[in-house]
Amino acid sequence: MFLAETGEEMIANIKPDMTIKEKYIDSLKFALYCMTHPLDGFWDLTHEKRGTFAAANTILVLTLLIRILKLRYTSFIIMTVYWEDLNIFLYLASILFPLSLWVVGNWGLTTLFDGKGKLGQVYMATCYALTPYPLIQFPLMVFSNFVTVEESQFYSVLSALSLVYAAILVVVAMGQIHEYTAQKNILFTVATLFAMLVMIFILMIFFSMISQGVAYFISLARELMFRI
Amino acid sequence: MRNNNFFIKTAAAVAAVAFTLFAPITAYASTEYGYTYNYDYWGDVQESADFYNVCKVFTSSDLGLDVKLKSPQGMFLYRDSIFICDSGNNRIIELKRNSAENLEVVNIIDSFKGGSGENTFNNPTDFAVSEDGNYFIADQGNARILKLDKDLNFLLEIGKPDDNTLDPKLVFQPNKLVIDTAERVYCIATGINKGLVKYENDGTFSGFVGATPVTFDWTDYIWKKFASQEQRAKMVSFVPTEYSNIFIDHEGFIYATNGTAKGEDLKAGKADAVRKLNLVGSNILVQNGEYRVYGDLYFGSGGGYEGPSQFTDVTVMDNDIYTCLDKNRGRLFGYDDQGRMVFAFGGNGNMDGYFRQPSAIEHYGHELYVLDSLDCSITSFVPTEFGNLVYDAIEKFDQGDYVGSGDAWREVMNQNGNYDLAYIGIGRALLRQKQYKEAMRYFELKYDAKNYSKAYKQYRKEWVEDHIVIIVIVILALFLIPSGIGRIKKIRHEIDTADIFVSGRNG
Numbered sequence: 001m002f003l004a005e006t007g008e009e010m011i012a013n014i015k016p017d018m019t020i021k022e023k024y025i026d027s028l029k030f031a032l033y034c035m036t037h038p039l040d041g042f043w044d045l046t047h048e049k050r051g052t053f054a055a056a057n058t059i060l061v062l063t064l065l066i067r068i069l070k071l072r073y074t075s076f077i078i079m080t081v082y083w084e085d086l087n088i089f090l091y092l093a094s095i096l097f098p099l100s101l102w103v104v105g106n107w108g109l110t111t112l113f114d115g116k117g118k119l120g121q122v123y124m125a126t127c128y129a130l131t132p133y134p135l136i137q138f139p140l141m142v143f144s145n146f147v148t149v150e151e152s153q154f155y156s157v158l159s160a161l162s163l164v165y166a167a168i169l170v171v172v173a174m175g176q177i178h179e180y181t182a183q184k185n186i187l188f189t190v191a192t193l194f195a196m197l198v199m200i201f202i203l204m205i206f207f208s209m210i211s212q213g214v215a216y217f218i219s220l221a222r223e224l225m226f227r228i
Numbered sequence: 229m230r231n232n233n234f235f236i237k238t239a240a241a242v243a244a245v246a247f248t249l250f251a252p253i254t255a256y257a258s259t260e261y262g263y264t265y266n267y268d269y270w271g272d273v274q275e276s277a278d279f280y281n282v283c284k285v286f287t288s289s290d291l292g293l294d295v296k297l298k299s300p301q302g303m304f305l306y307r308d309s310i311f312i313c314d315s316g317n318n319r320i321i322e323l324k325r326n327s328a329e330n331l332e333v334v335n336i337i338d339s340f341k342g343g344s345g346e347n348t349f350n351n352p353t354d355f356a357v358s359e360d361g362n363y364f365i366a367d368q369g370n371a372r373i374l375k376l377d378k379d380l381n382f383l384l385e386i387g388k389p390d391d392n393t394l395d396p397k398l399v400f401q402p403n404k405l406v407i408d409t410a411e412r413v414y415c416i417a418t419g420i421n422k423g424l425v426k427y428e429n430d431g432t433f434s435g436f437v438g439a440t441p442v443t444f445d446w447t448d449y450i451w452k453k454f455a456s457q458e459q460r461a462k463m464v465s466f467v468p469t470e471y472s473n474i475f476i477d478h479e480g481f482i483y484a485t486n487g488t489a490k491g492e493d494l495k496a497g498k499a500d501a502v503r504k505l506n507l508v509g510s511n512i513l514v515q516n517g518e519y520r521v522y523g524d525l526y527f528g529s530g531g532g533y534e535g536p537s538q539f540t541d542v543t544v545m546d547n548d549i550y551t552c553l554d555k556n557r558g559r560l561f562g563y564d565d566q567g568r569m570v571f572a573f574g575g576n577g578n579m580d581g582y583f584r585q586p587s588a589i590e591h592y593g594h595e596l597y598v599l600d601s602l603d604c605s606i607t608s609f610v611p612t613e614f615g616n617l618v619y620d621a622i623e624k625f626d627q628g629d630y631v632g633s634g635d636a637w638r639e640v641m642n643q644n645g646n647y648d649l650a651y652i653g654i655g656r657a658l659l660r661q662k663q664y665k666e667a668m669r670y671f672e673l674k675y676d677a678k679n680y681s682k683a684y685k686q687y688r689k690e691w692v693e694d695h696i697v698i699i700v701i702v703i704l705a706l707f708l709i710p711s712g713i714g715r716i717k718k719i720r721h722e723i724d725t726a727d728i729f730v731s732g733r734n735g
């Protein structure tokens with residue numbers, strides 16, 4: 001009841017004359033509302049223009065930051081890191097690459113099937129849906145330093161919860177911004193996952209073709225240099 | 229003559245050139261892998277200070293034997309005597325150990341007195357002495373186990389177990405045996421995979437103990453369901469594997485090695501390279517190390533050797549450290565009672581400390597004796613200063629001298645900073661001395677989560693007990709201050725809107 005009231009209040013609160021800073025803070029706060037009221041929140045995100053790209057980027061950066069901080073500050077009881085083998089860029093890519101594949105794949109598919117969301121809106125909504133990850137993982141990271149092996153079960157349960165929460169939010173967000181029914185939404189979630197696989201396949205072919213093409217010209221140049 | 233000289237000179241020049249060309253390469257190869265190594269938490273190979281040094285390699289001529297050793301299979305150490313089964317020459321040689329560098333032949337046993345039938349041996353593969361001093365011989369070629377007294381008088385002959393499940397055509401081939409304190413015989417026989425054959429002290433067969441669990445892949449199982457009778461016959465059958473060797477430790481537990489397990493089974497924990505059997509034959513070997521007990525962690529083929537370590541013998545010292553002998557790569561692996569690797573060294577080759585086909589290992593105190601059946605030699609190893617320090621630290625901890633143990637581990641750490649057991653050892657010693665914070669630091673360095681948790685639990689308890697007053701105050705404050713503020717606000721509000729004041733003003 002209380003939350004619903006504040007929600008209405010927030011919608012009623014839209015002021016057209018907000019400064020950029022106010023708008024940014026308001027849109028960042030709105031991520032919390034999206035987390036607790038996904039259906040309502042993600043609808044308003046695009047339709048009422050409550051979200052901003054600045055806030056979406058902030059959430060994404062926070063997610064990446066927490067992911068890196070976790071490496072260093074999670075207790076070794078839960079996570080041990082083999083620093084010699086760690087490539088921080090690859091590690092960041094493990095979030096960024098699937099995210100971009102998801103955004104492009106989802107937009108590419110839904111735009112053909114009555115999806116109302118634009119590419120930017122898909123990106124914004126997906127980033128907003130990541131909110132639970134930094135929000136749950138950060139306290140969890142601190143908490144991990146105060147547990148023993150037996151108590152570390154709490155950690156893994158809560159950690160898994162943050163991922164499931166974010167995944168559910170992503171799915172719901174897509175349904176809302178494209179104005180899809182639940183059925184159609186689930187169908188297109190599966191289709192998007194499939195599209196991601198296709199894109200990976202094409203990328204792999206593309207890169208191997210490029211490398212072979214480059215190798216061809218290099219050998220050609222070598223041959224020329226050899227003869228001349 | 230001149231021609232000859234010329235050839236020699238050329239050969240010398242070629243050799244010199246070859247040496248200068250290849251020497252740096254070989255030097256590099258030898259520095260890449262040291263003699264002694266260990267694995268750290270990540271499973272990376274860590275060079276280690278040498279744990280054992282070769283004291284001496286005894287060949288037949290060193291021992292002064294007229295007939296050279298031929299394919300010796302078994303070795304047994306009893307008090308000051310080392311018995312070697314010179315299987316190829318059908319005899320047993322008793323050596324007296326004067327010191328690690330002085331073994332002396334005192335007796336050559338090739339026949340015994342009394343008994344019916346043959347009173348010589350045919351391919352004896354193992355030998356054991358009971359606590360009462362009776363000799364037990366696995367006389368493989370004659371399909372029997374012999375029990376003799378110490379003056380070589382016949383006492384008992386044990387034959388094939390009378391068990392209905394055994395193939396009647398199977399020839400009894402006892403391979404390895406151990407004797408417990410009650411003179412019961414446990415024997416490994418070729419072709420019998422139901423476990424160890426157990427005989428009572430009067431020679432009656434009393435059952436099989438400790439068969440290895442059968443491992444199979446579910447895909448194999450499904451294939452087998454669809455295969456025809458002929459196809460099925462060609463497939464590998466799911467049967468327990470035979471043990472390769474046994475050893476009975478000072479507490480009467482039998483350690484059995486399995487030399488034929490597959491690498492992936494060992495890694496997955498489906499097969500055991502070493503098992504410690506209790507009286508009913510179940511495996512009670514503790515495997516608390518980061519990696520299970522199976523010797524080398526990486527099986528990459530190289531130098532003509534591939535696949536996992538194949539343990540062919542094991543010996544258990546009084547401090548419960550057991551050393552396994554790998555015939556695949558000619559290495560020795562020591563493990564402590566928790567199943568953590570203490571040392572690994574050795575290799576295949578002709579140099580001292582390397583083996584061609586090691587077949588048996590025994591210990592005398594902390595010294596190790598390894599029998600090589602192809603090289604026909606015995607190598608004696610004595611612990612280095614580093615090795616002695618580690619043993620000292622482990623034994624002091626077992627005796628309850630935690631301060632001494634911690635000091636010894638610190639010295640070990642000074643000599644070899646890559647030795648994980650030293651850090652954990654210091655931590656455990658500190659934990660016993662109730663220095664939890666310090667102990668936690670050492671456990672964290674080597675990722676020992678279990679011990680860290682033990683220390684941390686105590687540390688947290690102490691911390692809470694010390695700070696209980698502050699904790700209570702903080703908790704109370706967290707609850708009282710917000711409710712207090714709420715109450716004050718409420719009172720103010722009531723005062724502001726109270727009737728008396730309102731009406732008073734009006735009046």
